[in-house]
Amino acid sequence: MxxxxxxxxxxxxxxxxxxxxxxxxxxxxxxxxxxxxxxxxxxxxxxxxxxxxxxxxxxxxxxxxxxxxxxxxxxxxxxxxxxxxxxxxxxxxxxxxxxxxxxxxxxxxxxxxxxxxxxxxxxxxxxLDRRAHLNPSSPPDDQILIGPAPQCRANNLFQAGALRVGVWDSTPYERRSRGHLCHELMYVTEGEVTLRLGDGERVVNAGDTVFVPKDADCAWVSTVYVRKFYAVS
Incomplete structure (x- = not known):
């Protein structure tokens, strides 16, 4: 497999x-x-x-x-x-x-x-409005964070059953690798993030669309503000 x-x-x-x-x-x-x-x-x-x-x-x-x-x-x-x-x-x-x-x-x-x-x-x-109003959302768990907890915000603009689509942003942070908790498509509208994966690293720049399947090993490293559209399930 x-x-x-x-x-x-x-x-x-x-x-x-x-x-x-x-x-x-x-x-x-x-x-x-x-x-x-x-x-x-x-x-x-x-x-x-x-x-x-x-x-x-x-x-x-x-x-x-x-x-x-x-x-x-x-x-x-x-x-x-x-x-x-x-x-x-x-x-x-x-x-x-x-x-x-x-x-x-x-x-x-x-x-x-x-x-x-x-x-x-x-x-x-x-x-999806990339400048949509966002509300405070939970940061990653302390157990996987490396360094201070970020300030995260989100807004679900569409939801039907298990599918949620919206806008998310965050201040810079780093977290350890873990199995991704859901399927996620992300389109980065601002900033840049490095995803550390089981088969190497992917730098995701503003204007890139990536898909991360559920359970894929994935660590997150961002040194700048990041804003993205997301679809998760």
Missing amino acids: SQLTALLLAGANGHAPLIAASADALVANDPFAASRRIGYADERFAAGITTLTGIVEVTGHPVSEMLVLHQGTLTFSRAGQTLQVGPGDSLVIAAGTDFSLQASPDSLWAWFADIQPEVGTAPGMTV
């Missing part, structure tokens, strides 16, 4: 390692089956990238997923309203949502999806 480790889904420099992978459907009626690349999947959650040019019509989106756009422009039309997102923007599409999507040439986004969404999830789209 291969070792669980963090995956760079898309970088600020345009690097997207999964771009060479074959496209695959996430679920049987996946509207992005022809353009979706899957980097990680288990029976409930998955992460990867999608590359798309053109128009897709979606009736009852089969999954709930967070998107982080890295390249191109996406224009969503839903219920008479239009939403346009560009590089660095992020949104959540809830399961059951009807929409039309027009993607400019060679659009590319990273995603994290709940492939068995909760029954009764309210359809809709939630745009």
Whole structure:
């Protein structure tokens, strides 16, 4: 069995390692089956990238997923309203949502999806505001901290079942390695962090999207303020 480790889904420099992978459907009626690349999947959650040019019509989106756009422009039309997102923007599409999507040439986004969404999830789209108001949140446990406890804040902007998506920030800190407590996609909007993993180190810069699977050995070292979008389960 291969070792669980963090995956760079898309970088600020345009690097997207999964771009060479074959496209695959996430679920049987996946509207992005022809353009979706899957980097990680288990029976409930998955992460990867999608590359798309053109128009897709979606009736009852089969999954709930967070998107982080890295390249191109996406224009969503839903219920008479239009939403346009560009590089660095992020949104959540809830399961059951009807929409039309027009993607400019060679659009590319990273995603994290709940492939068995909760029954009764309210359809809709939630745009993540990188300047959203944040509330104090718990720092890492004292047992794994190296040095002073940081000041952490967060705001869940979308929640459905086990999937939570929002914005988090923290002052610098370092913690020891432990199994990651959840699946997490993170898009760093400000700062830089080094993840020390079982197979080496990953420096995550502003503009990078990485996925860390649950139970992957992971230590955190940040020497500057860090702010990120997150999707966790």
